[in-house]
Amino acid sequence: MLALLWGAGSAAAPAEEAARARTNFIHHCTGCHLADGSGAPSKGIPSMRNTLSQFLKVTGGREFIVQVPGVMNSSLNDHDIAGLMNWLLPYVSPGVVPPDMPPYTTEEIARLRKSRPVDVFAKRLQLVAEMRKAGITIDAQSRD
Numbered sequence: 001m002l003a004l005l006w007g008a009g010s011a012a013a014p015a016e017e018a019a020r021a022r023t024n025f026i027h028h029c030t031g032c033h034l035a036d037g038s039g040a041p042s043k044g045i046p047s048m049r050n051t052l053s054q055f056l057k058v059t060g061g062r063e064f065i066v067q068v069p070g071v072m073n074s075s076l077n078d079h080d081i082a083g084l085m086n087w088l089l090p091y092v093s094p095g096v097v098p099p100d101m102p103p104y105t106t107e108e109i110a111r112l113r114k115s116r117p118v119d120v121f122a123k124r125l126q127l128v129a130e131m132r133k134a135g136i137t138i139d140a141q142s143r144d
């Protein structure tokens with residue numbers, strides 16, 4: 001089994017895996033999220049810049065960010081989703097990924113893709129409230 005790394009995809013060929021993750025992000029995600037992850041908050045597409053990795057710091061956040069519809073319904077396979085997320089988190093929020101947090105594995109993505117929150121917006125608001133309690137500043141998103 002290939003070990004997955006933050007910022008790349010696999011230990012075998014990190015540069016190639018990072019390039020693959022970036023290409024997948026451009027093809028599958030940037031239509032909505034834009035190339036720099038800034039999204040369109042006024043249209044309900046949250047910015048990921050400096051915030052995405054904050055979700056890793058609260059219970060349920062690691063699961064939530066791969067259970068949003070754009071990830072769940074993507075045609076990418078579980079391995080490519082793991083590689084994409086492991087590249088995306090430090091790319092859009094450099095320095096925020098907790099150093100002791102293990103990257104996503106293919107198996108974890110497969111398991112998480114089998115379930116999703118009933119109400120994505122309610123789940124996000126709950127996580128944002130927990131982040132604020134922990135002193136993390138993050139927008140509640142335009143749909144407050």
Ligand code: HEC
Pocket residue numbers: 025028029030031032033044045046047048051052065066068069070071074084120124
């Ligand atoms: C059709 C537009 C669209 C596409 C394509 C899309 N997303 Fe999203 N994404 C959204 C919207 C809208 C939200 C806000 C929650 C919701 O409605 O799902 C969101 C939320 C997210 C979030 C949660 C961010 C936060 O701060 O709550 C992540 C992470 C995410 N998307 C990742 C991705 C990835 C990775 C891809 C590509 C595999 C992707 N999305 C493709 C529209 C999209």
